[in-house]
Amino acid sequence: MxxxxxxxxxxxxxxxxxxxxxxxxxxxxxxxxxxxxxxxxxxxxxxxxxxxxxxxxxxxxxxxxxxxxxxxxxxxxxxxxxxxxxxxxxxxxxxxxxxxxxxxxxPLRMNAIGRDGTRHEGIAFNDVFLFRQTRQAAKIKVEVDDRVRLPELICDGIIVATPAGSTAYNLSAHGPIVPLTANLLPLTPISAFRPRRWRGALLPSNAVVRLTLSEQEKRPCAAVADFMEVRDVAEVVVREDRSxxxxxxxxxxxxxxxxxxxxxxxx
Incomplete structure (x- = not known):
């Protein structure tokens, strides 16, 4: 936002x-x-x-x-x-x-692809996040603007938040609060295990974030955009929708x- x-x-x-x-x-x-x-x-x-x-x-x-x-x-x-x-x-x-x-x-616009190939789209005024569905930690490749930034993030999940949403789930996960005029989107891990010291990033508002799941059958994840939840996702792309x-x-x-x-x- x-x-x-x-x-x-x-x-x-x-x-x-x-x-x-x-x-x-x-x-x-x-x-x-x-x-x-x-x-x-x-x-x-x-x-x-x-x-x-x-x-x-x-x-x-x-x-x-x-x-x-x-x-x-x-x-x-x-x-x-x-x-x-x-x-x-x-x-x-x-x-x-x-x-x-x-x-x-x-809002943010989420485009998610399920493990079965189905496509889902939703918008979020607060945040888009991935979260593990089982006891197994998620393994997520993080790309920003088609460049791999983290080949493998082992965690409970990850959040892309709007500035207004930065005070919601993002803050609970120890992400930064972002002023509305900052033109920034917080990218915040949820209980990161590896890289252990990675605490997230602040991205320009026009950034495109691609999150790809590894070991999808063993480590299933759900994607959430405000009230929309998609189970068993393979890949999620998040960007701001200025329309x-x-x-x-x-x-x-x-x-x-x-x-x-x-x-x-x-x-």
Missing amino acids: STPSTPERRFSKPPERIAFLASPTEIAQKTRHRLISTYGDTPLCDAELVVCLGGDGFLLEVLHKVAERGIPVYGLNCGSVGFLLNTMSDEDLIQRLTKAQASEVH ITATILFDPDHGLSERIIAEQFAE
């Missing part, structure tokens, strides 16, 4: 056609009904804005639904972490939406770039 535009206000006047989408949780559903009773509800196909009620995972689902339509998403945290969402409060909602600043992000842009709205002074910086100083 590199090279977003400088955050700016999305609306010059209060939005009128708002779609309210909520996760299945009780608090999210109750909040949706309360907001609809106050502001009404617009079908998603006619909306100029989506208000997303849930956690980070649900917001990612909504981004997958609306990114190609160009509809901005404003999230209200009804979940736990809420890194991509705003503080839950339905007071002065229209005023908050009018003042909200936009961050534009691009798709998702717009996430944040309250002023609480934008995504600020949150990524603040996360690096969190205790």
Whole structure:
């Protein structure tokens, strides 16, 4: 998700056609009904804005639904972490939406080939990763822009993350947090055994990463792009897809770039 535009206000006047989408949780559903009773509800196909009620995972689902339509998403945290969402409060909602600043992000595109030759394609606003399916460690050849960088990585898996996704699974695997404007994609191993000292790499956002599995029958791996999982893969290619842009709205002074910086100083 590199090279977003400088955050700016999305609306010059209060939005009128708002779609309210909520996760299945009780608090999210109750909040949706309360907001609809106050502001009404617009079908998603006619909306100029989506208000997303849930956690980070649900917001990612909504981004997958609306990114190609160009509809901005404003999230209200009804979940736990809420890194991509705003503080839950339905007071002065229209005023908050009018003042909200936009961050534009691009997903990764995954092209995976199964051991049986089948091809699978998916996009990810957080990350694409490989992970072993059995007790056996994975053996992965890592190529970047058609050049072999690691002939054999022995590990539990490997992650290619977007800058926004750098604070998710990538961070849990001890990968670096990347500012949105950095034009970089973290490449992070999961529990690397060999090379023992390799901790990953920062790649330019236009890099093409090819991951090829060795000993595929003995050491099967799954590939995951956000919510899409492909079992028993042989090869995975990952690149940024700049033909798709998702717009996430944040309250002023609480934008995504600020949150990524603040996360690096969190205790």
